[in-house]
Amino acid sequence: MKPGTKTEELIQNLADQASPVRPLPPVRVRLLRWLGAAVLCQAAGIAILGLRADAGAALLKADVILQSAGLILVSILSAFGAFSLSVPGEEKGPLLRKVPLLAVGAWMVLLLALVVQGKGIAAGMGLFCVRDILLLAVPPGVLLFIMVRAAYPLKLGWSGALAALSVAALGALGTQWICRNDSPMHVLLWHFLPVVFLGLVGVVLGRRLLRRGAA
Amino acid sequence: MASTSSGAPSLSELMGLAQKGDAGAYNQLLTRVADMLRAYFKRRVQDPGTVEDALQEALLSIHTARHTYRPEKRFEPWMYAIADHRLIDHLRKNRRYEATEDMDSLLLSDDWLVPGPDSALSSPSLEEILSALPQQQREVIRLLKIDELSVAEVSRKLGISESAVKVTAHRGYQILKKRFRGAEP
Numbered sequence: 005m006k007p008g009t010k011t012e013e014l015i016q017n018l019a020d021q022a023s024p025v026r027p028l029p030p031v032r033v034r035l036l037r038w039l040g041a042a043v044l045c046q047a048a049g050i051a052i053l054g055l056r057a058d059a060g061a062a063l064l065k066a067d068v069i070l071q072s073a074g075l076i077l078v079s080i081l082s083a084f085g086a087f088s089l090s091v092p093g094e095e096k097g098p099l100l101r102k103v104p105l106l107a108v109g110a111w112m113v114l115l116l117a118l119v120v121q122g123k124g125i126a127a128g129m130g131l132f133c134v135r136d137i138l139l140l141a142v143p144p145g146v147l148l149f150i151m152v153r154a155a156y157p158l159k160l161g162w163s164g165a166l167a168a169l170s171v172a173a174l175g176a177l178g179t180q181w182i183c184r185n186d187s188p189m190h191v192l193l194w195h196f197l198p199v200v201f202l203g204l205v206g207v208v209l210g211r212r213l214l215r216r217g218a219a
Numbered sequence: 220m221a222s223t224s225s226g227a228p229s230l231s232e233l234m235g236l237a238q239k240g241d242a243g244a245y246n247q248l249l250t251r252v253a254d255m256l257r258a259y260f261k262r263r264v265q266d267p268g269t270v271e272d273a274l275q276e277a278l279l280s281i282h283t284a285r286h287t288y289r290p291e292k293r294f295e296p297w298m299y300a301i302a303d304h305r306l307i308d309h310l311r312k313n314r315r316y317e318a319t320e321d322m323d324s325l326l327l328s329d330d331w332l333v334p335g336p337d338s339a340l341s342s343p344s345l346e347e348i349l350s351a352l353p354q355q356q357r358e359v360i361r362l363l364k365i366d367e368l369s370v371a372e373v374s375r376k377l378g379i380s381e382s383a384v385k386v387t388a389h390r391g392y393q394i395l396k397k398r399f400r401g402a403e404p
Contacts, residue, residue, distance in 0.1 A: 010271065010275065011253055011271055011274055011275055011278070014275050014278055014279070015246060015249040015250055015253060015278065016246065018245070018249060018278065018279075018282045019242045019243075019245045019246035019249065020242065021282070022237055022240055022241065022242040022245040023240055024238065024239050024240035025238050025285055025286040026238075026286065027238060027286060027287070027288060027289055027290065028286055028287050028289075030289060090287070091287045091289075091297075092284060092287060092297050092300035092301045092304070093292075093296035093297040093298075093299070093300035093301075155284075155286075155287045156280075156283065156284035156287045156301075158300065158301070158304040216283060216284075
């Protein structure tokens with residue numbers, strides 16, 4: 005058989021299968037669509053699990069607002085990274101993957117700084133917080149994984165990690181408005197660590213769930 | 220995206236037409252892509268067979284991923300991102316496959332049982348052969364060669380993975396080959 009003959013046959017077969025396809029919307033459009041659905045999920049989740057009774061007072065706490073803003077940033081940056089990685093050639097450099105991790109690192113530094121300053125070292129029990137983070141993360145997480153897989157992710161571990169980190173941050177954000185314990189040690193142990201753990205689980209989930217066949 | 224200076228449609232234009240279902244444009248696109256990627260892979264891989272295999276995998280991936288290409292973007296970065304990934308994937312799979320193939324052929328053959336001319340033993344019994352091995356290797360080879368179980372059956376019996384069975388057997392065979400073919404142990 006001449007070199008390349010099988011390749012030519014393959015090309016002919018693929019051309020024969022050339023059914024019309026609709027190009028995926030741009031990354032920013034897909035991100036906005038997902039964010040819209042995710043915000044609705046969060047609102048519904050918080051309504052069901054119960055907004056904290058002191059929500060009004062919490063709005064006046066600088067560290068609460070700062071953490072909420074940080075979690076929104078982590079969620080959006082991570083989701084943007086996951087959507088970008090789902091399109092071959094869209095990622096322009098490793099910064100896309102690293103910036104969300106830096107934001108998570110900044111959150112950790114903030115919490116440790118508050119602990120060191122003695123602004124709340126009682127951790128308290130937080131299993132309900134872990135539960136709430138999961139409950140709030142799963143619905144937008146399923147949607148995000150479906151949307152990422154619908155494209156063609158190549159870096160499966162990173163795509164899964166960023167998608168999981170995004171929804172975990174979202175879950176932590178919602179939990180912050182359910183859980184009344186703002187003690188930095190509590191947040192570090194029962195909000196921050198579950199988010200990091202879910203991000204790592206995302207690596208495994210990405211490798212298992214995001215793989216697309218060659219054809 | 221503009222056509223090339225020779226008037227031929229650009230790859231972006233061809234892909235745009237292919238996304239609309241134009242089989243002729245798609246054929247033309249894939250043919251040009253195949254030529255580009257074949258040259259690209261040849262700069263990285265020496266074996267022509269590997270080049271063609273990786274090329275075919277890349278073409279299949281391009282076909283599966285064609286809905287992710289945005290016509291307003293350049294085609295080449297999209298194409299090369301897929302091609303690079305497929306080449307790395309292919310090379311990784313091949314390394315694992317070749318290692319497994321060596322072990323499989325050893326598992327199937329019995330020629331390692333034949334003593335070499337310098338062997339101290341003219342006709343070793345199987346027990347003598349196996350006694351040279353550590354316990355787990357002895358157990359695995361006994362199950363494979365004497366009890367004639369399959370790799371999967373040995374894996375289930377011993378509670379280890381099939382890869383672990385092959386790796387253990389392979390190590391055992393290496394020791395035995397050296398010992399009974401007159402090489403240094």
